Amino acid sequence: MSRFREKILGAGPLSIVSSxxxxxxxxxxxxxxxxxxxxxxxxxxxxxxxxxxxxxPEKFAKVLYQAAPLIMTGLSVGFAFKTGLFNIGASGQYxxxxxxxxxxxxxxxxxxxxxxxxxxxxxxxWGAFPGVLKAYFNVNEVITxxxxxxxxxxxxxxxxxxxxxxxxxxxxxxxxxxxxALAAANKSAIIPNLGLDKVLNSNYxxxxxxxxxxxxxxxxxxxxxxxxxxxxxxxxxNRNASIYAGINARRNIVLSMIISGAxxxxxxxxxxxxxxxxxxxxxxxxxMGFNGIPxxxxxxxxxxxTIFTGMFISYIQVGGDAMQPEFAVENITVIVSVIIYLSAxxxxxxxxxxxxxxxxxxxxTAEEHEDDGRPSxxxxxxxxxxxxxxxxx
Amino acid sequence: xxxxxxxxxxxKEFPGIKANDDITLQLRKSEIHALLGExxxxxxxxxxxxxxxxxxxxxxxxxxxxxxxxxxPNDATALNIGxxxxxxxLVEIFTVLENIILGMEPTKLGFLSTKExxxxxxxxxxxxxxxxxxxxxxxxxxxxxxxxxxxxxMLYRDNDILIFDEPTAVxxxxxxxxxxxxxxxxxxxxxxxxxxxxxxxxxxxVADRCTVLRKGKLVGTVDVKxxxxxxxxRMMVGRPVSFTVEKKDVxxxxxxxxxxxxxxxxxxxxxxxxxxxxxxxRAGEIVCLAGIDGNGQTEFSQALTGLEKPSAGKIRLRGCxxxxxxxxxxxxxxxxxxxxxxxKHGLVLDFTLAxxxxxxxxxxxxxxxxxxxxxDAVRAYADKLIGQYDIRSGQGGATVVRAMSGGNxxxxxxxxxxxxxxxxxxxxxxxxxxxVGAIEYIHKQLVHQRDTGKAVLLxxxxxxxxxxMADRILVMYEGEIVGQFDPKKTTVEELGxxxxxxxxxxxxxxxxx
Numbered sequence: 001m002s003r004f005r006e007k008i009l010g011a012g013p014l015s016i017v018s019s020x021x022x023x024x025x026x027x028x029x030x031x032x033x034x035x036x037x038x039x040x041x042x043x044x045x046x047x048x049x050x051x052x053x054x055x056x057p058e059k060f061a062k063v064l065y066q067a068a069p070l071i072m073t074g075l076s077v078g079f080a081f082k083t084g085l086f087n088i089g090a091s092g093q094y095x096x097x098x099x100x101x102x103x104x105x106x107x108x109x110x111x112x113x114x115x116x117x118x119x120x121x122x123x124x125x126w127g128a129f130p131g132v133l134k135a136y137f138n139v140n141e142v143i144t145x146x147x148x149x150x151x152x153x154x155x156x157x158x159x160x161x162x163x164x165x166x167x168x169x170x171x172x173x174x175x176x177x178x179x180x181a182l183a184a185a186n187k188s189a190i191i192p193n194l195g196l197d198k199v200l201n202s203n204y205x206x207x208x209x210x211x212x213x214x215x216x217x218x219x220x221x222x223x224x225x226x227x228x229x230x231x232x233x234x235x236x237x238n239r240n241a242s243i244y245a246g247i248n249a250r251r252n253i254v255l256s257m258i259i260s261g262a263x264x265x266x267x268x269x270x271x272x273x274x275x276x277x278x279x280x281x282x283x284x285x286x287x288m289g290f291n292g293i294p295x296x297x298x299x300x301x302x303x304x305x306t307i308f309t310g311m312f313i314s315y316i317q318v319g320g321d322a323m324q325p326e327f328a329v330e331n332i333t334v335i336v337s338v339i340i341y342l343s344a345x346x347x348x349x350x351x352x353x354x355x356x357x358x359x360x361x362x363x364x365t366a367e368e369h370e371d372d373g374r375p376s377x378x379x380x381x382x383x384x385x386x387x388x389x390x391x392x393x
Numbered sequence: 394x395x396x397x398x399x400x401x402x403x404x405k406e407f408p409g410i411k412a413n414d415d416i417t418l419q420l421r422k423s424e425i426h427a428l429l430g431e432x433x434x435x436x437x438x439x440x441x442x443x444x445x446x447x448x449x450x451x452x453x454x455x456x457x458x459x460x461x462x463x464x465x466p467n468d469a470t471a472l473n474i475g476x477x478x479x480x481x482x483l484v485e486i487f488t489v490l491e492n493i494i495l496g497m498e499p500t501k502l503g504f505l506s507t508k509e510x511x512x513x514x515x516x517x518x519x520x521x522x523x524x525x526x527x528x529x530x531x532x533x534x535x536x537x538x539x540x541x542x543x544x545x546x547m548l549y550r551d552n553d554i555l556i557f558d559e560p561t562a563v564x565x566x567x568x569x570x571x572x573x574x575x576x577x578x579x580x581x582x583x584x585x586x587x588x589x590x591x592x593x594x595x596x597x598x599v600a601d602r603c604t605v606l607r608k609g610k611l612v613g614t615v616d617v618k619x620x621x622x623x624x625x626x627r628m629m630v631g632r633p634v635s636f637t638v639e640k641k642d643v644x645x646x647x648x649x650x651x652x653x654x655x656x657x658x659x660x661x662x663x664x665x666x667x668x669x670x671x672x673x674x675r676a677g678e679i680v681c682l683a684g685i686d687g688n689g690q691t692e693f694s695q696a697l698t699g700l701e702k703p704s705a706g707k708i709r710l711r712g713c714x715x716x717x718x719x720x721x722x723x724x725x726x727x728x729x730x731x732x733x734x735x736x737k738h739g740l741v742l743d744f745t746l747a748x749x750x751x752x753x754x755x756x757x758x759x760x761x762x763x764x765x766x767x768x769d770a771v772r773a774y775a776d777k778l779i780g781q782y783d784i785r786s787g788q789g790g791a792t793v794v795r796a797m798s799g800g801n802x803x804x805x806x807x808x809x810x811x812x813x814x815x816x817x818x819x820x821x822x823x824x825x826x827x828x829v830g831a832i833e834y835i836h837k838q839l840v841h842q843r844d845t846g847k848a849v850l851l852x853x854x855x856x857x858x859x860x861x862m863a864d865r866i867l868v869m870y871e872g873e874i875v876g877q878f879d880p881k882k883t884t885v886e887e888l889g890x891x892x893x894x895x896x897x898x899x900x901x902x903x904x905x906x
Contacts, residue, residue, distance in 0.1 A: 226764050230748070230755055237743045243700065244730070244738040245752045246721030 015300040018349035022298065023312065025349075026342035030335045034327075037335075041326035049335075052322030053315040059322070061202030063314045065274060068208035069094070071310030072267030073292025075212075075219055076123075076260045078301035082223055083256035084236030089130055089145025090264040091289025092152030093123035097265025098272045098279055098286075099156040102179050105189030105273060106166045112191045116211075116269045123265015124258045126152055131257025135250040141257065149285050157281045168278065178278040190275035208270040212310070215266070219303040232256050264289060294340045300350070313340055397422045397457065397585050398443075398474075398554055404451035405438050412438040413449070416611045418604050420554065425576060425586045427596040427617070429629050430606035431828040432798045436589050439606070440556060443587075444476055445469045475552030477543040479559045483531045490514060490527040493546050510549075517548045521575055537568040544575070555579065556587045559826075561595055567685065573599045591629070591828040593622040594857070605629050630830045638836050638861045641844055645864070646676035649817050649848035655706035657689070657696045657872075665704070666692035668872040674817065679839065679849040681863035681880075683856065685892050689872035690852050691733060694821045697850075698730045699723050700738075711816055724753055727816030731806055731823045733852075739806045740794050747775035747790030750809050782808035783834075800831035807838055818842050821852040836862060856885050870894045 030049070034042040048055075053063045073090045080087035087093075097119035104110040104118040130144040160166055160179060169176045171184040182190050193206040223229040235242040235252040243249050267288060272279055295313055299305030316339055320332040327335075396419045405413040413435045420426050430436045441447045443454065445463040453460050456472055463469050469476075483492050494510045511527055518525055523541045531539060540560060547555055557576070561569045576586055576599060588600060596603055596617060603620070605612040605628040612628045626634040651673050659666035667689045674680045684690055695701035697708060699720040708716045710726050718726070732738035740749050751760055751771050760770050775790035784804045786792035794802060803823065810818065820839060824832040839862065843849050853859050859866055859880070866878040868891040875897035878888065890896045 225766060225768075227756060227761050227766055228764065230766055234741050234744065234752070238737075238741045240737045241739065241741045241752070243720065244698075244732060246719060246724055 014350055014353065015302065015305070018353055019298050019300065019305075019309070021353070022342065022345045022349045025345070026339040029342050030339040033335050033338060037331055038327060045323045045327055048322040049316070049319035052319040055322075057200040058202035058204070059318055061197075061200040061205040063311065063318050064200075064209040065202075065204040065206070065276070065314075066317060067311045067314035068212040069267040069271040069288050070291055070295050070314050071209070071212040071216060071306050072270060073264050073289050074295025074299060074306035074310050075216055075292075075303055076263035076267065076296075077292040078296035078299060078303060078306055079219055079223070079263060080256060080260040081296060081301040082236055083232040083252070084239065085131075085134070085253065085256060085260070086142050087127065087130075087145055087257065087260045087264075088142055088293070089127065089148050089152075089261070089289075090267075090292045091285045091287075092145070092149035093126040093261040093264035094268040094271075094289045095149075095156050095286055096126040096152045096268070097123040098268030099160060100265075101269035101273055102160070102279055103163065103166060105182055106180050106185040107163060109186045109188070111188045112273050115189055115273050116191075116266060119265045119269025119273075120262045121265070123268065124262035126265070127257040127259075127261015128254060131254040131261075134257070135253040149289070153283075153285055157283075160279065161281055177282075178280045179272075181278055182273065182275040189273055191270065191273050204274070204276055206274055208274060212270065213307050215263070216303045216307050219263070223303065264292070267292070291340070297345075316340065395422055395457075396420060396455075399455040400439070400443060400452065401455065402452040403439065403442055403449045403454075405442060405447055406450050411609045413442070414609045414611075415452070416606065416609075417452075418611075418614070420585050420587060421602075422585055423580045423583050424601040425580055425588055425599055427600035427603040428587060428589045428606070429591060429593075429596060429603055429625060431591065431629060431830060432800050434606040434629075435609040436606060437558075438609075440476070440558065440587070440589065443469065443556070444474065470550065470552075473551060473553040474556065475547030475550060475554070476556040477540065477547065477558060477560055481539050481543055483539060483542060485532040486530060488528050488530055489525050489534070489542050489545075492531060492542055493527075493549050497550070514545060514549060517545055521548070521578055522571075523575065537564055540564070540568075540572070553583070554585050554587070556589070558589045559591075560588075561590065561592060569595070593625050593829065596625065597622060607631055626829050629828070634829050634833055636857075636861070638840055640840055643677040643844060643846075645678040646846060648673045649676050649711060650674040650850065651707075651709040652697070653707040653709070655693070655696060655703050655708065657692045657701060657703045659692060664872075666872050667696065667703070669706070670869075670872070670874055671706075672867055672874060672877075674848045674850050676816070676848050677843055677846045678864040679843050679851055679862050680865045680867060681859045682850065682852045682867050682869055683859045683863075683888060683892060684854070684869035686854050688869050688892075690821075690869055692872075693869070694733065694819065694852055698728065698732075698819055724813070729753075729810035729813050729815035729818045731810050731818070731820040733821040733825075735799075735802055735806055740802060742793075742795040744794060745790060746779070746784070746786055746792045746794055746797070746805060747771050749794050749805060750775045750778050750790070753809060753813060778805075778808045778812060781812075782838075784808060800827050803827060803831065803835065807835055811838060811842060815847065817848045817850065819850045819852075822854060823851070824853075824855070824858065832858075856888060859888070860885060868892055870897070873897075 031046050034045050052059055054060060073094060076090050076093070077087055100122035101115040101119035104115040105112070126148060129148055130141040133139040133144050134141040164170055166179050167176050168178050168180045171180045173180070191206045191208050196205045196207070197203050199205070223233065231242065231247045232252055234245065235247060235249050239249050271277060271288065291313060295306055295309045298309040298312070316336055320336040323332050398420045400416065400418045403413050403416045404411070416435070416439060418428070418439065428436050428439070438447065442449050443463065445465045445468050448464070454463060455461065461472060463472065484495065487495070490507060490511055493514055494507065499506050499510050514527055517523070523545055525538055525541050525545070531542065560572060564572060573595070576588070579586060590596060600617045602614055603617050603625065604614040605625065607629060622636070623633065653671050655667055655670045656665050657667035670693060672680070682690060682693070692701060696703040699718060703716065706716070707714060710723065710728055713726055715723050715726060736742060741752065748771070751774060754760065755766060760767050760774070772790055778784065779789060782804055785801050786797050794805070807823065818839070823835050823839070827835070839849055839851065851862055863880045866880055866883070866888065867874050868876045868878070868888060870892060871894065875894070876891040877898065
């Protein structure tokens, strides 16, 4: 086997290469779509989509600003994946986290870090429900977390619209359908920028992306270096084996949903405590939680990887905004979604690349390896070696 | 002599490894031809070539003397070659009939029309005694029945060359006997069978000729009637293998495990799966729990090891009541457990070998520091076990266990459980699906544990294994212990009668000691 092939076949490089190929395919598709929709404006559209993020310091600030919550929801979804759970409830956890952060900041006049802690607790509580239901009643977490998205959204809307002192009109603004601007209500609740706003000439800029990156590294260490992470991963890969090894599988399911929820909750806190966005009371689920799924998939659930994939997706979104007015907002949404979701085919790409390489090197690929009749793939999607009831303890 | 199919000088090379090196296999009409070899000897590659999954680098395949090209499985099917895979290829939520017709569904005007298919399937099942309910769902029927469905699939397609890939690995002794009879009736009909296995006894019973592979090379083809088990195993492993286990005389010591009136509810039906079971295991003895699959051994083992809760009774390990203890506490008190299903319970297949070797002790101070795993200690420990227990893998401790052979996976479990230095070793079908070399190895390890004064409880479905290994045999039938035997004073036939429920010892007599 050549040195090159050996290197490529290592788990890390293979993931990175396949993610990059997926991104390229996604971008090509997006470009093709531009040509179909509006051939004349397409070249300019492509250029602005691909370069907007770096075109000016304030654009780059916007990329970083949106990346922070994306990294967090990506971490949340990826962490759950690693432990064998599909947390599709990041949106609800994000919303509840945002709600608590805003109440702490606007009503209780707490500083920004207390708001972040509150958002973490909110997300954790919202993640705990599907976790407990999964662990003790074997209810599929996908279904419960989808339902908790809606319950969370409407509960938050109900709570916020019934606290007059959290709404914008309480502070003299005209609208009652959104929360107050932090600048008017409580300046100390705004996440500090340590002068970075001057550097990039944008009031979007603050330290949130660095906080997200630090948390990503912390999650990486927890998953890969600690006994707790070992137990969580064992439980995620093969619940029966973890029970056999004396691991309390139920406790681990609940804990990983709590941690996953907490990460999504912090995402909500980071976004709404930046001081630039106001929570609007609306009947739509917030997309930030769902965009965490492609962030995690593209990073093959690697926490450090989500730092980069979160930035990429944020970059594409900023690029999409820059395509106006030649392209309508709806068209841009479609194109960006196509790019994001095709990019998330990293796992598929990984198998496509690895198969011929493996075959040539004489190793068995997943399908040929009949020993247990199950393709191995990557450690990306939740994949228990035997799903089913949680027993024991 | 006419051959129905000939694989001549087949070579299949992957860089760095010759999976098949100049192998010739000729199948006569109406014969059962066994293909014997250890895991990784090249049996699967050779069959993949025959089935069109691989193209050979050299050699030809001839059918009835004429050269044929088999480029994909459809070509193989067109040549009337059928295969029962070791892991069945059935749709769990479909019925038996739906599975059989899958891929060649009879239709009328685009609608499924199963009437004729049903008649044909029923006729076939009657003719060969393959009793099945065509409307039962696959997920609801036993593994033995599922295999019949696979066989019927081949018959429905009028296949003449039938490949059976390790068909007996999942069957009970009775089902094995039935399968053998069915295979013989096929050859009487003029069909030819390729029978892949590593169970020598079955080859001796049913096969006409046997081709042996070792490390990708052809060792030879022999007439079964002119050979012996010893000769075949020597050809397969490359050295003589002993079938009888050397055991020193050891007099049993103190009671280590005491089970009293253990009752475990069943998940399948309303009755109890284990009913009022009592016995003791002493230090320095191997107690075998024998019985036909499905008589409560699985439930008993799970209750004993803490995976299930018993509804009544007591379990004492070294005097401690562990009836309701957690798995972790049982392990701490001194129980080691080689589980029945190594993929389901024994291993985390996507973890590395090193991570799996510490699965039962990663939390001990040796491997843990302030909540962090001491990777260097894990690696050093894994290297030690890999050397000591001769666990073979591609990249040592860093190998993902999924990529290892079944025998080496099992060795890893055995190493892990024995190295815990337990007082009681519970081994449940520890040699299932392994080749003779690995079986010999695991038997030696179990006997070594006994000789060093450990208590061993072995749950086994293989009567040969029971007779060879046990110091004392308990027979389980329908969740009860129906007899206790000294292997020196009993016969396989006598045990068989008790296992089948035809006889039982009076209550109390077999239960104690």
